[in-house]
Amino acid sequence: MSQSLRTPLLFAFITLLIIGTGFVQGPNAALLILNMGLISAIMALGVNLQWGFAGLFNVGVMGFVALGGLAAVLISMPPTTEAWAAGGVRVLLGLVLGAATIAGAIKFNARTTGRLRLWGTMGIVIVGFLIYRAVFDPGVALIEAVNPAGTGYLGGLNMPVIFAWPVGGLFAAGAAWVIGKTALGLRSDYLAIATLGIAEIIIAVLKNEDWLSRGVKNVIGIPRPLPFEIDLQNDPNFVQRASELGLDPVMASTLYVKLGYAVLFAIVLLIILWLAQKALNSPWGRMMRAIRDNETAAEAMGKDVTARHLQIFILGSAVCGVAGAMMTTLDGQLTLGTYQPLRFTFLIWVMVIVGGSGNNLGAVLGGFLIWWLWVQVEPMGIWVIDLVTSGMADGSALKAHLQGSAAHMRLLTMGVIMLLVLRFSPRGLIPEN
Amino acid sequence: MDFLNALVALTNFVLIPATAYGAQLAIGALGVTLIYGILRFSNFAHGDTMAFGTMATILVTWGMQNMGISLGPLPTALLALPFGIAATAGLLLLTDRTVYRFYRAQKAAPVILVIVSMGVMFVFNGIVRFIIGVGDQNFSDGTRFIIKARDFKEWTGLREGLAIKTTQGLTVITAIIVVAFLFWFLNKTRTGKSMRAFSDNEDLALLSGINPERVVMVTWLLVAALATIAGTLYGLDKSFKPFTYFQLLLPIFASAIVGGIGSPLGAIAGGFVIAFTEVAITYPLKKVLGYLMPESLEPNGLVQLLSTDYKFAVSFVILIIVLLIKPTGLFKGQSV
Numbered sequence: 001m002s003q004s005l006r007t008p009l010l011f012a013f014i015t016l017l018i019i020g021t022g023f024v025q026g027p028n029a030a031l032l033i034l035n036m037g038l039i040s041a042i043m044a045l046g047v048n049l050q051w052g053f054a055g056l057f058n059v060g061v062m063g064f065v066a067l068g069g070l071a072a073v074l075i076s077m078p079p080t081t082e083a084w085a086a087g088g089v090r091v092l093l094g095l096v097l098g099a100a101t102i103a104g105a106i107k108f109n110a111r112t113t114g115r116l117r118l119w120g121t122m123g124i125v126i127v128g129f130l131i132y133r134a135v136f137d138p139g140v141a142l143i144e145a146v147n148p149a150g151t152g153y154l155g156g157l158n159m160p161v162i163f164a165w166p167v168g169g170l171f172a173a174g175a176a177w178v179i180g181k182t183a184l185g186l187r188s189d190y191l192a193i194a195t196l197g198i199a200e201i202i203i204a205v206l207k208n209e210d211w212l213s214r215g216v217k218n219v220i221g222i223p224r225p226l227p228f229e230i231d232l233q234n235d236p237n238f239v240q241r242a243s244e245l246g247l248d249p250v251m252a253s254t255l256y257v258k259l260g261y262a263v264l265f266a267i268v269l270l271i272i273l274w275l276a277q278k279a280l281n282s283p284w285g286r287m288m289r290a291i292r293d294n295e296t297a298a299e300a301m302g303k304d305v306t307a308r309h310l311q312i313f314i315l316g317s318a319v320c321g322v323a324g325a326m327m328t329t330l331d332g333q334l335t336l337g338t339y340q341p342l343r344f345t346f347l348i349w350v351m352v353i354v355g356g357s358g359n360n361l362g363a364v365l366g367g368f369l370i371w372w373l374w375v376q377v378e379p380m381g382i383w384v385i386d387l388v389t390s391g392m393a394d395g396s397a398l399k400a401h402l403q404g405s406a407a408h409m410r411l412l413t414m415g416v417i418m419l420l421v422l423r424f425s426p427r428g429l430i431p432e433n
Numbered sequence: 434m435d436f437l438n439a440l441v442a443l444t445n446f447v448l449i450p451a452t453a454y455g456a457q458l459a460i461g462a463l464g465v466t467l468i469y470g471i472l473r474f475s476n477f478a479h480g481d482t483m484a485f486g487t488m489a490t491i492l493v494t495w496g497m498q499n500m501g502i503s504l505g506p507l508p509t510a511l512l513a514l515p516f517g518i519a520a521t522a523g524l525l526l527l528t529d530r531t532v533y534r535f536y537r538a539q540k541a542a543p544v545i546l547v548i549v550s551m552g553v554m555f556v557f558n559g560i561v562r563f564i565i566g567v568g569d570q571n572f573s574d575g576t577r578f579i580i581k582a583r584d585f586k587e588w589t590g591l592r593e594g595l596a597i598k599t600t601q602g603l604t605v606i607t608a609i610i611v612v613a614f615l616f617w618f619l620n621k622t623r624t625g626k627s628m629r630a631f632s633d634n635e636d637l638a639l640l641s642g643i644n645p646e647r648v649v650m651v652t653w654l655l656v657a658a659l660a661t662i663a664g665t666l667y668g669l670d671k672s673f674k675p676f677t678y679f680q681l682l683l684p685i686f687a688s689a690i691v692g693g694i695g696s697p698l699g700a701i702a703g704g705f706v707i708a709f710t711e712v713a714i715t716y717p718l719k720k721v722l723g724y725l726m727p728e729s730l731e732p733n734g735l736v737q738l739l740s741t742d743y744k745f746a747v748s749f750v751i752l753i754i755v756l757l758i759k760p761t762g763l764f765k766g767q768s769v
Contacts, residue, residue, distance in 0.1 A: 188544040189475040193686050197749030204746045408562040415555025
């Protein structure tokens with residue numbers, strides 16, 4: 001079957017799956033899967049940019065998604081004026097001092113040699129660190145003391161939350177620049193470990209710095225771009241239109257909000273997909289793939305491979321950051337405890353590999369398909385376990401244990417799928433052309 | 434200036450835990466480094482291999498405890514260890530046969546093997562959670578302390594107590610035995626030498642008539658043993674929870690890389706470097722400084738260089754600094 005026939009068929013297949021879910025489990029479930037599927041598709045697209053164009057194995061996606069979520073908080077939440085007055089200036093001053101110390105140490109290290117270099121750099125770092133802590137810590141304590149149960153952090157800029165989405169991309173791009181400058185010279189599996197570690201560091205910093213993101217206390221009530229269901233249910237016009245369509249107000253309001261998100265996310269996905277396809281078929285895209293296929297030859301021709309890799313790394317991470325901001329908007333809260341590597345990074349890699357590495361449409365398809373599977377494996381697994389244990393006596397320990405473990409079938413299934421695809425169809429469902 | 438009390442506090446809260454943790458990381462890093470050196474890929478599934486090995490040991494330990502078998506003052510898990518190693522070895526050989534062999538025959542790029550090992554990690558994680566669940570499991574028994582804090586205080590008359598747990602002492606002794614055996618095996622036996630030859634230069638080793646399949650099999654057996662021992666010691670010392678072992682993967686990789694990946698001596702050194710730095714940087718120095726400094730200069734705050742939440746972050750920062758400054762690590766490891 002030729003690829004031009006396969007691609008629309010596969011997309012039709014996943015559309016049928018989602019519509020089928022709507023009939024079996026209700027329209028709300030189908031729309032939930034659709035929305036998270038859209039976000040996952042965007043993340044898979046970002047990862048595919050890095051893997052498909054440049055062969056970069058970035059396992060630190062979670063960090064960039066978390067930074068996108070942070071952007072949603074910092075743009076749309078109202079500022080805590082008391083906290084700003086109490087410690088805002090000190091904290092900013094401390095951060096500037098810290099950045100100056102690092103920059104100064106790097107500059108000093110580059111310009112001196114020998115023994116002076118080692119002791120001088122260490123001296124700058126230690127003295128700078130002590131000054132930074134002396135300025136920073138009291139400011140943080142003051143900020144966190146302002147109504148710790150309700151706020152205890154600096155708050156945001158109180159702007160419409162839609163702006164947070166591109167800003168999330170910017171945050172992620174900034175972090176990617178720093179990470180790329182340090183880690184992109186490393187070989188592929190070292191890069192994987194380094195990016196995984198940096199993602200862990202980013203999450204650890206966000207969890208710990210309560211003055212910035214409320215840490216594990218979570219930020220709730222993040223503003224949304226669509227009306228609240230309650231407001232819709234109380235609006236007589238809306239209720240009338242809903243009854244004309246034969247729906248009760250509650251159902252109509254939830255469907256409206258979910259469909260609204262789906263439309264917004266789909267617009268973002270289409271924009272990014274269009275840009276990615278344009279880039280793929282441009283001279284720049286061809287150059288990137290040529291570098292990926294034969295790095296030595298590219299370097300011999302004078303291409304600055306590391307700089308090109310840095311470009312792609314930043315672009316792919318920015319896309320992940322946008323998706324992260326969108327996800328936090330959809331959730332309406334920033335819960336840092338949920339950002340676990342198993343959930344995000346590896347699942348997205350499964351999406352890219354199953355969908356088709358190197359192919360943008362493949363990444364999008366993989367995003368939808370694997371997300372649908374991830375959600376549906378749990379009820380399917382419970383059904384299978386119920387079938388298996390139906391013959392067993394009630395109350396037996398084995399039966400109870402099996403039924404309790406049904407939830408863990410997800411990981412097993414994802415792993416088996418990934419291994420099967422890598423073995424028998426390594427180029428994925430929609431291979432690179 | 435209470436020097437002795439400060440020293441005892443430092444030993445009790447920093448030196449002893451860091452040594453035990455360092456030994457556990459060292460044995461874990463040895464497994465990772467062996468796979469990298471001989472099989473030439475970074476095995477992301479190592480943390481969950483440790484979890485599987487520990488789980489197998491725990492199940493046999495429970496069986497033994499039910500049957501009334503015990504080892505007196507030492508934990509029963511030591512008796513169950515060979516069974517755990519056997520189970521893990523079986524699993525790893527099966528995985529190699531079904532998954533990794535295909536890519537080895539194809540001479541696939543290392544990054545593909547890393548992605549495959551990620552898939553294997555998912556599967557192992559699922560198996561462990563499926564069999565034993567996600568909760569905390571405590572399986573240590575026998576005497577808890579070699580030296581109790583109270584006994585130490587009575588014996589020396591100091592204000593600070595020093596406690597050495599049986600598991601901590603066990604960890605260090607086991608680590609020494611394991612490392613000694615591994616070095617003897619790699620250096621003195623024929624199989625060990627052929628493994629080192631295979632690691633240094635694959636083509637020349639094959640020309641000398643070394644059987645690559647045998648080398649691979651022995652490697653997996655050694656890795657199974659190392660992973661199970663490291664996981665069991667860690668589980669005895671702290672407690673067994675499947676998620677923790679995935680988190681342990683990261684400091685273990687950091688140890689292997691800092692020491693020089695591919696070099697067994699480097700893995701051990703790296704393990705201790707990472708462990709000591711993690712514990713020392715996040716330890717609140719208030720108590721020790723309180724003993725050392727005169728009254729007027731006593732610190733007010735905790736004097737913690739970095740908060741405890743940053744424990745894992747510390748090993749990464751060290752890893753990244755080493756990767757930037759000296760990528761081959763402390764003991765000049767390999768690069769694939």
